[in-house]
Structures are given as C-alpha cells and as structure tokens.
Amino acid sequence: MELGKYNTLRVLKELPQGLYLVDEEGNEILLPLKYIPEGTDLGDMIDVFVYKDSENRPIATTLTPNIVLDEFALLKVNEVSDIGAFMEWGIAKDLFVPFAEQRIRMEEGRSYICILYYDEESDRLVGSSKYHEFITDEKVSFKHNQEVDLMVADRTELGYNVIINNEFVGLIFFSDVFRKMRYGENIKGYIKNVREDGKIDVSLQKQGYVKVEATLQRILDKLERNKGYLNISDKSDPSVIQEVFGMSKKTFKKAIGALYKQRLIAIKNDGIHLVKA
Numbered sequence: 331m332e333l334g335k336y337n338t339l340r341v342l343k344e345l346p347q348g349l350y351l352v353d354e355e356g357n358e359i360l361l362p363l364k365y366i367p368e369g370t371d372l373g374d375m376i377d378v379f380v381y382k383d384s385e386n387r388p389i390a391t392t393l394t395p396n397i398v399l400d401e402f403a404l405l406k407v408n409e410v411s412d413i414g415a416f417m418e419w420g421i422a423k424d425l426f427v428p429f430a431e432q433r434i435r436m437e438e439g440r441s442y443i444c445i446l447y448y449d450e451e452s453d454r455l456v457g458s459s460k461y462h463e464f465i466t467d468e469k470v471s472f473k474h475n476q477e478v479d480l481m482v483a484d485r486t487e488l489g490y491n492v493i494i495n496n497e498f499v500g501l502i503f504f505s506d507v508f509r510k511m512r513y514g515e516n517i518k519g520y521i522k523n524v525r526e527d528g529k530i531d532v533s534l535q536k537q538g539y540v541k542v543e544a545t546l547q548r549i550l551d552k553l554e555r556n557k558g559y560l561n562i563s564d565k566s567d568p569s570v571i572q573e574v575f576g577m578s579k580k581t582f583k584k585a586i587g588a589l590y591k592q593r594l595i596a597i598k599n600d601g602i603h604l605v606k607a
Contacts, residue, residue, distance in 0.1 A: 331353050331357050331359060331380050331388065332380065332399070333380055333381060333382065333388065333399065333448055333455055334380070334381065334398055334399030334400075334446055334448060334455050335379070335380065335398055335399050336377055336378065336379055336380075336398070337353065337377070337378055337379075337380050337390075338375055338376070338377050339351035339352060339353055339359070339375070339376060339378060339390070340352050340353075340373065340374070340375055340376075341370060341371065341372050341373060341374045341375075341376060342358060342372070343372070344372065346363075347360065347362065347363060348360050348361050348362040348363040348365070348366060349361045349366055349370065351376065351378065351390055359378075359380065359388050359389065359390050360389055360390065361376070361378060361389075361390040361391070361392070362389070362391070365378075365390070365391050365392045365393065366392075367392060376392070377392075378390035378391060378392055379391050379392075379393065379394070379395055379398075379421065381395075381421065381423065381455055382423075382454050382455060383422075383423060384423055386453065386454060391421055391422070393420060393421045393422070394420055395419050395420040395421050396418075396419045396420040397419055397420075397425075397444070397445075397446045397457075398446060399446050399447070399448065399455070400445065400446070400447060400464075400496065401445065401446065401496045402443055402444065402445050402461060402481055402493055402496055403419070403443070403444060403446075403514075404441050404442070404443055404444075404481075404513070404514030405417040405418060405419055405425065405441060405442060405443075405444050405457065406418045406439070406440070406441045407436050407437060407438050407439060407440055407441070407442070408424050408438070409424070409438060410436060410437065410438045413428065413429070414426055414427050414428040414429050414431075414432070414436075415427045415432065415436040415438075417442075417444060417457055419446075419457075425444070425446065425455070425456075425457045426454075426456055426457065427444060427456070427457040427458060427459065428456065431456065431457065431458035431459065431460060432458075432459050432460075433459040433460045433461070434459070436459070441514060442459045442514075443459060443461055443481065443483060443493070443513070443514050444457040444458060444459050444461075445457065445458050445461060445464045447464065461483065461493060461499075462499065465493070465497065465498060465499050466497050466498060467528075469528065470498060470524055470528065470530060472521040472524055472530065473521065474521060474522075474523070474537070475520050475521065475536045475537055476520065476521045477518060477519070477520055478494050478495050478518070478519055478520070478521060478532070479494070479495050479496075479516065479518065479519075480492040480493065480494060480500075480502075480516070480517050480518065480519040480532065481493040481496075481514065481515070481516055481517075482511050482512060482513055482514060482515045482517065483499070483513070485511075486501070488501060488503055488504065489501050489502045489503040489504045489505075489506070489507065490502045490507065490511050492519065492532055494519075494530065494532065498530060499530070500519075500521075500529075500530035500531065500532040501529070501530070501531055501532065502519070502531075502532050502533065502534065503531065506522070506532075506533045506534060506535075506578075507534065509534070509572070509576065517534070519532045519533060519534055520532065520533050520534070520535065520536050520537065521533075522537060535577070535578075535581065545575070545577055545581055545582070545585040546585055546588060546589060548575060548576075548577075549575065549582075549585055549586065549589060549595075549602075550589070550594065550595075550604070552574070552575065553595070553602070553603075553604040554604065558603060558604035558606070559601060559602070559603050559604070560574070560601050560602050561600060561601040562574060562601050562602060563586075563597060563598075563599075563601050563602060564579075564582070564583045564586060564597070566579075586602060593605055
C-alpha cells in the first residue's frame with residue numbers, strides 16, 4: 331500500500347466499523363463504514379485513497395483528495411495553530427504544514443500552492459509550500475512546442491514562474507502573456523526554449539506557424555457569426571485583438587495574412603471581410 335496515493339484493494343472482511351481491505355502482500359487496512367460504496371461485496375476490488383488518521387494509523391477513504399503524493403495543488407488554510415497550518419484537502423483529516431515548511435507565514439482563510447510529501451522522520455504525510463525545494467534538478471528532455479501541464483506560481487520582474495508537470499519550474503515572460511493569470515491556476519502551455527543553463531521558457535501558445543494554423547478557424551468562425559465582417563485589422567490595438575480573439579497581435583497578423591493569401595478574407599480600411607465563394 332502506498333500512502334498518499336490511490337490503491338486498488340480487495341475487500342477481505344466486514345466488521346461493525348467498516349470493511350477491511352487487503353493488498354497483494356496481505357497488508358490490511360480499514361475502510362470506515364461511511365465511505366463504503368453501495369453494493370460493495372466481499373472479494374470486490376475497490377479503489378481507495380490511503381492516508382493516516384489523527385492517531386497516525388493508515389486508513390482508507392473513497393473521498394477524492396485535492397492532492398496526491400508528490401504533486402502540487404492550491405489548498406486553503408482551515409486553521410493556524412502554534413505549530414503550523416492545517417489545510418483543507420478534500421478528506422476528513424486536514425493536511426498539516428509545519429511552520430518550517432511554509433515559504434511565507436500562512437494565514438487562515440487564504441490559499442497557497444503546496445506539495446504533498448512523505449516525511450520519513452515523522453512517518454506521516456505532510457504539506458509544504460516551499461515548492462522550489464521539491465523541483466527536480468535533472469536534465470530536461472522537452473521538445474520545442476511540446477504541450478505541458480502548468481500551475482501558475484509567482485509573479486516575477488520578468489513574468490510568471492510556473493510549475494511544469496509537477497516536476498520543473500519554468501518562466502512565462504510578460505511578452506507571452508495575453509490573459510489574466512491567477513495564482514495556483516492549472517493551464518496548458520508549450521515549451522518555448524530550454525536554455526543551456528537548464529532554465530525553461532514556456533508559452534501559452536505554440537510557437538511559429540503551428541500556432542498560426544490553430545487560429546485560422548477561430549477567426550473564420552468569428553467572421554461567420556458576425557455576418558462576414560469584423561471592425562478589426564492589423565492596425566487595431568493589441569488589447570482589442572486579445573479581447574476578441576484571445577491571441578496576441580503578432581499571432582493575429584500572421585493568421586489574417588495566411589487567410590488573405592488563401593483568398594478567404596479581404597483586408598480593408600474598415601476591418602476584415604469574409605470572401606464569399
């Protein structure tokens with residue numbers, strides 16, 4: 331059985347307090363009565379999340395936690411005590427984040443990016459908001475324009491630090507940001523560059539013509555819905571283009587240039603027009 335993860339276990343026996351589940355090695359664990367799915371029988375295989383209760387005993391639940399082992403999530407502080415903070419994470423027992431594992435002192439009611447990890451010294455699952463300490467320093471093998479999962483972390487002088495695939499830290503430069511970025515938000519992104527020093531640049535859109543192709547249909551659809559005309563051109567303000575199409579002015583100009591060459595649109599002083607067949 332793995333703490334902090336989902337485990338598929340077999341129902342071994344039934345007692346007044348719940349079901350005892352067993353893994354392939356014969357280890358048993360209690361699934362309390364209130365978490366037993368309706369219709370569960372002896373011998374059934376069941377997926378459960380394994381953690382430790384307030385007495386540090388392994389216990390199973392069918393509740394869905396907001397975070398699993400070695401992954402990051404935005405968690406809300408339920409309570410702050412004289413030893414640390416206790417975070418809401420979707421199961422009965424709050425997740426403990428000691429003061430020593432707080433990047434900044436946590437406040438009740440606020441939310442922070444945390445990682446769930448196993449602390450060998452205390453033999454328990456613990457949270458930490460010091461995400462940089464859990465990022466791997468292994469050499470990355472990302473490809474240009476590779477799609478990745480991102481979590482928005484800190485705002486810096488250059489842009490936004492993001493956690494990539496729960497393993498690496500990258501940077502989205504302000505020049506590549508064309509939408510509001512929320513702390514702790516999970517979004518898709520694309521690898522822009524891996525520098526010689528190992529630092530990773532990330533973009534919200536694919537680079538080059540691959541990105542432009544993905545926007546062509548969006549512009550055509552907008553024109554169709556607006557009776558074949560939009561009062562927007564390559565001379566429009568970037569903020570207007572972003573609001574209407576959700577893309578940068580540079581990407582927009584490339585896209586309408588491609589559509590113009592394909593004779594699908596006409597670019598005039600008053601905006602862009604759909605060319606009728």
